[in-house]
Structures are given as structure tokens and as C-alpha cells.
Amino acid sequence: MRIIFAGTPEFAAGHLQALLADGQHDIVAVYTQPDRPAGRGKKLQASAVKQLALQHQLPVEQPLSLRDSDAQQQLARYQADLMIVVAYGLILPQAVLDLFPHGCLNVHGSLLPRWRGAAPIQRSIWAGDKEAGVAIMQMEAGLDTGPVLLSKALPIAAEDTSASLYAKLAELGPSALLECLTDLPHYAAQAQVQDPSLVTHAHKLSKEEAQLDWQQPAKTLEQWVRAFNPWPVAWLYSATQEVIKIWHTDVVTGDASQAPGTILSADKHGIVIQTSAQALRLIELQPAGKKAMPAAAFLNGRSEQFPIGSCLTGPHHE
Template identity: 45%
Template sequence: MTLRLAFMGTPEFAAASLAEIVGAGHDVVAVYTQPARRRGRGQATVKTPVHQLAELFGLTVHTPESFRDPEVIAQFESLDLDAACVVAYGQILPQQALDAPRLGCLNLHGSLLPRWRGAAPIQRAIMAGDEVTGVQIMQMEAGLDTGPVLMSEVVPIAETDTASTLHDRLMSTGAQLWPRTLAALERGSLSATPQSEDGVTYAKKITREDARINWAKPASEVADQIRGLSPVPGAYFELESETKPVRVKVHFAQPEKGDGEPGKVLDDALLIACGRGAVRLTRLQREGKGVMDAKAFLNGTDVPVGTVLG
């Protein structure tokens, strides 16, 4: 027996799940994803990773601007679905849509709920210095990531992890949860565990202010901020120049011993003083340039000892 499904997702993180669900032999009768957008310097119209993969599989793709449109909901209801699988879709589903599939809508989330409900769970977990995170599939409710948990997998966070490396591990682990979850759903053997209201945290969308490095914080927190925002949007500081400040993104840094005014360059290999301790900047990207190691960066950019970074 196979389930009659819709898949709803947008980024690469979601595309991996679509591949696993199709590979498990389920009948994906419709894929919903965000509309194609203009991107890059040439402003070419680019379809989402889920859209591109769905077309390779020969699946029917829908790209509604809003799932609150009555015609969109009516069309969704007409699909006569067993369930909908949702992964980073990017739109809030109204209750009428959540109720349409016979077995409801299931959502894959990149944290161990109720910690880090919301938009940026991977980045926020690293930025907070968490040692573990995970992926969970939940039964969707109207609230923000509040539904009962159906399947879960714990994933450790290494000291060398960035948002990019952790994203890829969670993407793979989460995708592999779908065949197990859907098989149990078919058998009627899924057990739903309500979320505790203790320990709820929210993974708010990353802002420009989140990305600016605050050297007054302890070195461990500065390093976690840098790792959690690498490679996108990238934690940054500003370096004074003769014309205007130059923005420099830092993609990796390691805490070390050191003491001085926060932001002060302590040696000729980019050891920077923090509020407590110091960090060694090892991977950087000057505005308009590619990512490079500290030695290559210093070959093209003068950062004398004693400079105070902004």
C-alpha cells in the first residue's frame, strides 16, 4: 500500500526529503513550492530547488503566491490526500488546509522541539552554544511548530560545525526520517508525543543586527555567532579605510587566550580581543571578494597590531 501525498517545500533542505519520499514509492500527486524569483546580478528567474527536482521526477508543481486564496485551498482539498508532507515551505497553512488530508499535515523541523520553534533553528542552536540538536516530524497545528512529535532523531553539534555543515547533516537525517514515519502512518502505529511548554525558545529570523560581531561578548559567544552565521548571511565587522569602512565577513574563528580592549588586534595573525578572552579569525571574506584563509586575507589587507575593529 502507498499513501496519496502532497509535498510542500522550497529550499535544498526540503528537496532531500522529497527525494526520499518519492524513492519510498509513495504517490506524490502534487508538489507545492514558492514561486520562481529573480535572483543574481542578471536577475534571471530561478525556480526553487524543490521545483527543479519535482520536474525531474515528472511531478505536478503548484506555486501559489498565497495559501489563503480560497481557490488554492479548494484545489488542495480536491486532491483527496491521505497526508501532506511539509518541509520549509515558507507559507503558513490555514486550518482549512491542515484539515484537508485524511491523516493531516506532517512537518519536518530542524531542532528538538520545543527548543527553537520558528524560522532559523539551525543558526540559533549554534549561536546559543548548544551541544545537541536534531530533527523531528510533527503533526501540524495552527500554532508555530507546536504540534505533537511523531518521529525524532538527535544530532550532536561539533565545535567545528558551521550553519552549513550542520544544515547538511540535519537535511540528510531529516530526509531519512520520512520513509519510517510514513510507513508507520500507513500501519496506524505512529504515536504522538505532545510538546512540553517548558523550555520553549524561538528561533527568530536572522537580522542584520544579529550578524554584526559584538567584540564585547565573551570569546566563546563570538565564535559561536560566527559559526552559526557561516556562510549566510555571515557575521561581520567593519575595517576602517581611507574612503569608507570595508565590511569583512568572518566564516570561522577559534577561541584562544588573550586580553585587551574588545575588538583590538593582538598579533599579526588576527587574534582579536573580546570581552573575555580572544578569538583567532581563520576564514574571512572581504566585501566583493571570495572566502580565504587568514594568511591570504592579510596578504591583501593591512590590519596592523593595535587596530580596533568596528
């Protein structure tokens, strides 16, 4: 088939790489987000997908939108059979979906209809899901609403962060996509319409919601810490009201007679804070302007930030 590939970050580049290595189809053009300023110098940086496309001398298009007729006419000129979309970042209007005989396929990082939207990998850890996966979906005008041609699941490990789960799904996605393309008419014919009663939404992450809330159970907070790693990173206000990022925690026995947010202990093994159920032990912390460090190193010279017996404030309880 003649295929147009649309994607932007590293996750998408892995799928393009798999298509190129497979060699069964003709990639006639690559669509990706416009170059963006990045790094300290704020120099314009090409996306991972653009860099890969240029290495393979593929035509690259970077429209600001696909809603205007000029962009749609340019897309039509490639006379592609199919468009494959992986973490592209632009909305595809109905006029674009209708351009291709086989429509547009999307590789989404969740087991649809669970976690439609922008941050499915993070939200699955955040919610304590037992498994994650990828879904190959026939695109419709709605957000991640189309019928699912193929799903592949994998367990979420107890120690998985968003970064580690992202890496696992970045391997699972390309193989699922190639499997789907080997017999597209078969998979399209048996595509499953998404059950509306099972839909959940994976809204974008915000720095505000990454603040630890001591009124939550310790297990929930431990999931939050893993979900928000590597961005935006879970954080708290110390007893001296300094913002401290939290990279690694575990759940330990607490003292139910103490109010949530109470510091139960602070030593080389970690800083233990009571929650609404059990206690959260802070193992790796990052003070402002410094690198992440073990609790023992943090407390060396900063013990006033976590005095035993004092109570930390949370987002709704200041």
C-alpha cells in the first residue's frame, strides 16, 4: 500500500522505523509537527519523526493545521491508500479521514475504550490498573472513538513508572501495527465498536495535580509518584514550605492515631509520612535546584524540613 505516516515524538518514530524495516509498503510522505524551540539555547528542533524521515529521504510535511483546503489538497496529491497516525498532535477533520480508501489508522497507548486522550500511559499507572497496552483503531472525527481492529495488552509491573511503561509500549506498538497491516481487510471487517459504558478519559497531566495529597491512601500516592515520573514529577511542601520533588516511594505501616500528613520518622531509611491509610515512605527526593538524592543525603543538613511530629499540608488542606 501507499502509506502516509503522521507522528511526532520518539514513540511515533519507533513505528515509522518498523514500517521502513518491514519494507512491505511504500511510505510516500511523512507528516509531523512544525519544528519547536528546545534546550537552553531555544534553537528550533526537528521532531524525532522528522529526523528519521530525512535520514531515509522521505518527503516531510509540517502544516500548522489540516483544517484548511491547501493542506488537504497537498495531502490528496500523494494519492495514498492509508494514513497511519501515531502521537501526531494535530486533529484530523472528516475531510482528511475521507481522503484514503482504507481511511486512517491510529496507534493509541491504551486498551481502548479505557483511557482515551492525551496521557493514557500515565493515567493507567495513576489509577492502579493491572494492565496497559496498545490499540490499533480506525479513526473517526471524535477523540479516540473509532472501532478497534487489534489490541495488545501487557501487565503493569509494581515498579513501572510512566517512563518504563512507555518504553514497553513503544516496543509493543510497532509489532501490533505490522500484524494489523499483514491482513488489513480481515482486521477491518472484525473491528470492535467501543463500548460507551467502558470509556474513561486520560486528560493531560498538570503540575498542580502532582502535589501529594495526604488525605489519599499511601498506595494511591505511591501510584501517583510512579505515574508522574518523569513528568511533571510528584511534589510536596516541606515543613518549611519548600517545594520538594519526590521520585521514589513505598508503602509502609503507619500510625492511624496520627493525622494524615504527620511525619512519623525521618532517618537513613527514608521519611515516613502518615496518610489516610498506611504511611508513605519517601526514598528519593529532589530539593529545588539540586539533583535527586536518597533520603539520607537529603536529611544531611536539611532535617528541619521534615521534623518528626509536624504535619505537612496538602493541596486542599492549607
